[in-house]
Amino acid sequence: MHNTLCDVYGMDVPIFAFSHSPAVVLAVTKAGGFGVLGASGMAPEELDKALQMISKECAGKSFGIDLLIPEKYIGSEEGGLALEILQQQIPQGHRDFVEELLDQYHVPELPASQTQDVATLTARAGITISHKRGSHLVDIALSYPIKLIVNALGVPPAYIIERAHQQGVRVGALVGAVKHAVKQKEAGVDLIIAQGFEAGGHTGEIATMVVTPQVVDAVAPTPVVTAGGVASGRQMAAALALGAQGVWTGSVWLTTEEAETHPVVKEKFLQATSSDTLRSRASTGKPARQLRSAWTDAWENPANPQPLPMPLHGMLVTEARQRIEQDAEQGGEGGGQLINYFVGQSVGMFKEIRPAAEVLRMMSEECDAVLKQMGQLVSGQR
């Protein structure tokens, strides 16, 4: 399976792999796919180190980065003052609720040595990026031979599109509805990622099967790739049948050998069925598909405080989630019940841990086989 999109983006198969793990991005890129590093939670030095490693190890191959820069950011900039103002907007009742929840599940405090790390993470304000920080990350990214910058939360700020295009780097954007796709095209975005409801992470409300062909028609001839629920070659072939030129995948890499997924979460994913995810505001304040756990149950309970808007919710829960992760890692029962992570409905398909290159190869070979089979249906050879 090799099409025009492969030629344009310099990959062997039209599979984009979104991952926060640099090792997954590297493995997929080396194997002929297109790795995209999720950089939103990274400090500038971390991004620099990861891109240095990827560009060195896979010279000449194509990869990109993904940022989460919202169109509207309710914090101003990342100065101490703005952060303090945001902190003041978090109601005490919410802070008490989180503390009580952790007490109920016997999740211990973090050691004093980690207080500073948590403060830094909290300052990154719950995974979204201010324009000042975004601009700095874009500068770093553009100092490496990346081929694509993607943004997920609305139209990328004009400075990203301009600076990327000046350097011959393409810009992509995730959309969950036709009107958003049209807005992105008008803003000058080169690649539209039509993402369905079944995807892991922040999602809209329309299914992949429904949103993809509509977006394809609305933005033609801008290329579209399908995201949401694609974890096999059969699903990839279906995406191509819907008019997409390729696929954009996220969840399937979380149970690969190279993924830095929390070990307890990896195991939970392997045990989960496709009914075990939900779209909830419990982790970031915006609806995001994730594994159901005692954490999401608590936030979904109407008797409890409701999640705050982004980025306040992320700031509220950063320390709690660190505590939960540590407790789970040390075998704590409470942490094990509360811990969860973003994942799509395809989680029910993940049964074993495999190297990322093998996952890519299997997906691509299965897609080839299905396309051949379907061709035979038409030519009457069956």
Ligand SMILES: Cc1cc2nc3c(=O)[nH]c(=O)nc-3n(C[C@H](O)[C@H](O)[C@H](O)COP(=O)(O)O)c2cc1C
């Ligand atoms: C753990 C996880 C984290 C994600 N974080 C981001 C993100 O930071 N930026 C982004 O554009 N998309 C993010 N996504 C969405 C992916 O880019 C992708 O659209 C989605 O995973 C595709 O659907 P799938 O999960 O069914 O493969 C995330 C997805 C997952 C599973």
